[in-house]
Amino acid sequence: MFRAMIALVAALGLISPVTAVASATVPSTPQVPAADFFRHAEFTNVTLSPDGRHIAVTVPEGDRTLLAVLRVADKQIVGKWDYGSNRHIENVFWVNDERILFRASIKLGSLDYRVMPGDMYASNIDGTQRIDIPNGNYYQILDRVRDEPGMVWVQRSINNAFLFKLDSRTGRTITVASAPLDQGSFVLDHEGNVRYVVGMMKDRRIRTLRREEDAWTLVHETREGGGQRRPLGFHADNRRVYFAVSDRGEPERIMLFDPESGEETVLSHDEVASPDGFVTSGDGRHLLAVRYQPHRPVYDILEENHPEARTLTRLISAFPDHAVEFRNLSADGNLVLFRTYSDVDPGAYYLFDRQAGKATFLLANRSWIRPEQMARMRPVRFTARDGLEINAYLTVPNQVEPKNLPLVMLVHGGPHGPRDVWGFDPEAQFLASRGYAVLQVNYRGSGGYGQAFMAKGFKRWGREMQDDLTDAVNWITGLGIADPGRICIYGASYGGYAALMSVVREPELYRCAIGYVGVYSLPMMFQRGDIPQSASGRNYLRRVLPADRAEQQAQSPAFNVERIKVPVMLVHGARDQRVPIEQMQFLISQMEKSGRSPEKVIVQRREGHGFYDLDNRVELYTELQAFLDRHIGPSREAAVAP
Template structure:
């Protein structure tokens, strides 16, 4: 590989970038989360002026107040994952930690009022596994407890910010969904609890994702008073992805098998989604929108253009580029593939080849982390580009356990770490060898988290197959990993139960 063809690692992995942008309800301002060279995150307005001056990571989520004068956000303290709840005034720059007096916060923001200067937030209670619920005055920063929680892992609010539903997760991973008065609404099996969840509640109408009667998620409405259900959408091979609402009205949803497809219930929204798919990429998401729904902030990803953030004015169909990272030449395409496993599963994979490939080249398998609630998707991948520019083919494999392809695809990997989930990686590599893409003597496995575990498993179970394995932040002893599970996992399910998670 000639040096002139190599892309600078510093450019590809440069931490200096805009991570997210949200438009104010008025549409007159937008707020950015920017990351500096040290990985520190701060809030900035559209004029480039900083609202915060933190020196440690991380800002997790942020929301505008309904009057577009304040921003409420979650901020990590000292890298401990103990998120405090902050408010900043965009005019005075006054910054307030609303939970400063509390040692353990583990904060969450459940909802922001669309008519009042009020939010509803969660703060770790007497039992830190569960969040008590508070009303937060965005003008004063004062907190008022409205619910003491002793057993519910999730709280769901309606559009008036009243508690509508609560979820209790049992040690075996099963889940019970109850009304605000604790009356049982649904009992979900461990398999369905991963995929069946409310997404929005407007009055007595709950929009939710459901796998109780299907393998992939169905998009449904549920009348919380009568129990009547209605199916809005279902895809037989992929789960429902993103949703777009205009106020209380669901106007669009996405699915993603190999690439993202947007589906609209509203003709005007369909026209806008088609416009964006043609102009920027099929792979985009709506980050925020103005209160009148005219201005969208969208983030797109594509192999050749990196990650870009746009302001889209729907009435006049104009796009303004707000951010692009990285902005460099020499990037190469990514090819989606569907490769069969030895036992008949379809593995959605993504292949990146070096420029001017001639004949079989060294192949690096790059499995994702997680593995639960995680998958690889089409778009910009810095690791793919980095390695391809150095002469390697790179293959990301959605092995069994990956999300997005239905519950049976996930459960096919139960108990198969280092087993059939590992076979999926080798099956995908063998396909590349058969297709004369990969050199069978030069197969490597590289990954982090679960991907790191897979790299270690490659060395342990099939050492002759791989020329090299690189494990980053890998769980090497599953027993000790489960014994030291983070506190915030324990309210979701107990991995030490007979069933585990």
């Protein structure tokens, strides 16, 4: 049961970064087995205790995810947790040096986590004094309560937004404040005073409120997709406030606002991308850096003279070919837990000691992956037909001239909010290893580029969102990189919708299409699945999809099957609650009525929204490769690795 943890202890030796990289260098093999791309990572998350003496590590193991706490000094396990089949421990939060909070979620597919009622737990790090916190899955943890050991700030939204103090030793809560928002997130100053709340109403209005004495006053209100004024936290002086500000939905700029004088100072801004993350000092009082992902991840260091910020700069410079992700710092700021990764490297965790000036290698996400065998992911940009700039990523097989290659358009799901990013992508790497160029497009409607860019996709499913994919294909073939006669399209969830809708809209552009747990009938989205089961879900559908049924059908692959002229492969899990299998069954019935049937259909009766079991994953991608090889393959005799 705990053999992965035994491997963890072995991996946690004091290995320098140079040694760790050197030990990973092995002769390349002709073809990496499919299973190597789709095995679950050895470790999914690592967090550092406030005193820097322990780390908490979540470990996938078969049908569950375990948790272990280890001493940094000798790598010994001091506590471990296993909540049984299909229980996945996540969101570990250090209450103090000796106590943690965490959740155990139910996974209904690789693309869909669910947290069930009651599934929050607290425990001492040695496994003693464990408690179950009733309805804890609804709590969002904000921070530790200053000067009250064992207490944390949590918030919960039930019609109104509520702020509580939670006692991690007993599970009891004390209500501190509420706000007239259907979903809200509170902002406290460094003394623990409630000062702001920002959140969303059921009709998707986004509101920012300020606390004045015992009443809330409106600071800003907008519709989803418009400008925003979102408080992030307080400056070290406890008077000025950091805000993310956008006037018309453009990428947010980070500003420092003085409520007393009204003075505002722009601290950070990127023309292309919205802030992607923030790094604060160990004591939580200084905003040290803002992270963006316009193409590759970049950091804007705000307090360059702060000693912890200087450490961030040193670490970023030490890994020039990698992105550096700062996880957390010890309370005194001396120890920095960080992760490095790249397009060819799934990533590794390190612990940097500022006083000693030394980084210690801790562990790797997928130690079996050899970066020299992987293909580079290149950020690219093109202009859509209406002049909108679109960002994308191109992965080209190793040791192959980028000319007249077979191409797979890999479409991300969501669609509104998620985006493709630079980094190790198992699907893109698998396809590239089999000889295919891969193009991943952040079409309009994707997240990460400002609210206005995302809103450009509202009600435009099957229209301009599809045009962006078409324009991307025409652009890449125009450069001579892709062979216009050997292009297929593939995606999951919304990506499956886009794949099928693309061959409806452009029946001559692609040679095949693959839909994985995809949406094929927009009218059915209002009737089936978990989205229409909540008021916020129904409002979301009304916001992003057309209201007129005829227009919904016009934007649905299942109602336009007569235009599908290419071979189709469909994949679904019988237990999918996000996109029920009835979506695929309806598409198949419509295709059969028109005299066509999918060439290949895969259904796994125990899977949900995305396949989780490794054997099922390997079967899926083996069949996917065979399907592509038949229709656009770089070599008709290409071997399929088991």
